[in-house]
Amino acid sequence: MDITIVGAGLGGMAAGIALIQAGHTVTLLERSPEPRMSGAGIGVAPNGVRALDRLGLGDAIRAQAVLGDGDGTTRDRDGRPLLRIDQDAVITAQGDPVVSLPRRTLARMLMEALPAGAVHTGANVLEIRADDGIVITDTTTLRADLVVAADGARSRTRRALFPDHPGLRRSGEMAVQAIVPGQGHDVTPVIGELLDRHTGGRFGCLPMADGSIYWYALWSARQGTPADPADLLHWLHRQRADWHPAVARLIAATAPEAIHVSETAGLARPLPTFAVDRVAFLGDAAHAMTPDLGQGAGQAFEDAVSLGDASRGIGAEQVTAMLRRYDAERRPPTSRMQSTARLTRRMSTLRGVPGLARDVAIRMVPSRLATRLMTE
Structure with missing residues (x-):
């Protein structure tokens, strides 16, 4: 088949590799003038590593893994574990660790696995006709047997084919991400995610293979967000001054040009289907x-x-018929995951008495039980 993929981000490139492996001819259309290689860090969960195995990239991703840092995945803002997890037992049960690496490194791996010329940059898609697979850009018209909409969270294709869907819903939580080089084991006491029951803020950091640290911070959008990156880092440093000292140290070591700021968001409700005629989402x-x-x-x-x-x-x-099978396989589990993500955010941002009750409750969970729940 001739297949057109709209969007050459991580998902679009992965789809291109999988569909080429399945014997099809694939063209990827990317709106940006250059391949998308920007961003801070990214964590790939064990299921994602196993999926990359199928694309021939599993070993390259595993080579980026850092093992043995941290004794708890959830902590209070002072770095004390709230929920202790036996990471070795989790890796043994799941077969793989969570792998943290620069987003650009992962994007480059996927790009290099595609044939030269498969990605067409600067391609602004104006219209997709789901019934006959016609894709119209500002420079050409393509006829595809299958169109894959991989154009991201703010998907134009989704808006066009689901005009009554409410689309993205902002979470009310701001996030900043960055990579700081050369920190190594100096931040081991705060590896994982820290929760602050006083403000509902969060901070997380993960080590990467080259000795750098990927960190992120989240806070309520109601607190405000300085527009200038340097001002934002100064503000965040003041806000987190009474957290574990490694938190302020990481923020202070971050260059303003290295940060990426956004308000987190998710679909207001799951899509009714991932397949519309010849279009797959x-x-x-x-x-x-x-x-x-x-x-x-x-x-x-x-x-x-x-x-x-x-x-x-x-x-x-x-x-x-093929897309109906794809929809039946992928929509139910991802819909459940969307709901779980919303619940996790609500629990993680509790503050005051509810936040204190959360901390007390999860501290009472035995490490063995927490580990078993993580591996089920």
């Missing part, structure tokens, strides 16, 4: 969720593998 275009589960990339990679498997041996006349 994938990744954030299909199931954008807040980042609380760290599953954005993993779910996109699972989508890509599922779509590639479903398309193997399929011709143009079988596309709509």
Whole structure:
């Protein structure tokens, strides 16, 4: 089949690899003038690593893993574990760790796995006709047997084909992400995510293979957000001055040009289907969720593998039936995950007495039980 993928982010490129492996001809259309290689860090969960195995990239991703840092995944703002997890037991049960790496490194791996010339940048898609697979850009018209909408959380394709869907819903929580080089084991006491029951703020950091640290901070949008990156870092440093000292040290070591700021968001409700005639939705275009589960990339990679498997041996006349199978496989689990992400955010941002009750409750969970729940 001839397949057009709208969007060459991580999910779109993964879909391109999977569909080429399934024997199809693939063209990726990217609106940006250059391939999307920007961003801070990203965590790939074990299911995402296994999906990348199917794309031939699993070993390259595992080479980026850092093992053995931290004894708890959830902590209070002083760095004291609230919920202790046996990380070795989790890795043994799941087969893989969470791998943290620069987003640009992951994007480069995916790009290099695609044939030269597969990605067409500067391609502004104006219209997609779901019934016959016509894709009209500002410079050309393509006829595809299958169109994959991988154009991100603010998907134009989703808005066009689901005009009554409410789209993204902002969370009311701001996030900043950055990578700081050369920190190494100096931040081991705060590896994981820190919760502040006083303000509802959060801070997380993960080590990367080159000795750098990927960190993120979240806070209520009601607190305000300085527009200038340097002012934002100074403000955040003051806000987190009474947290574990490694938090302020990481913020102080961050260059203003290294930060990426956004308000987190997820779909207001799940899509009614991931398949419309000859169009398949994938990744954030299909199931954008807040980042609380760290599953954005993993779910996109699972989508890509599922779509590639479903398309193997399929011709143009079988596309709509094939997409019904893809929808049945991918929509139910991602819809549940969207709900879980919303619940996790609500629990993580509790403050005052509810926040104190949360901390007391999760401190009472035995490490063995917490570990078992993580591996189920």
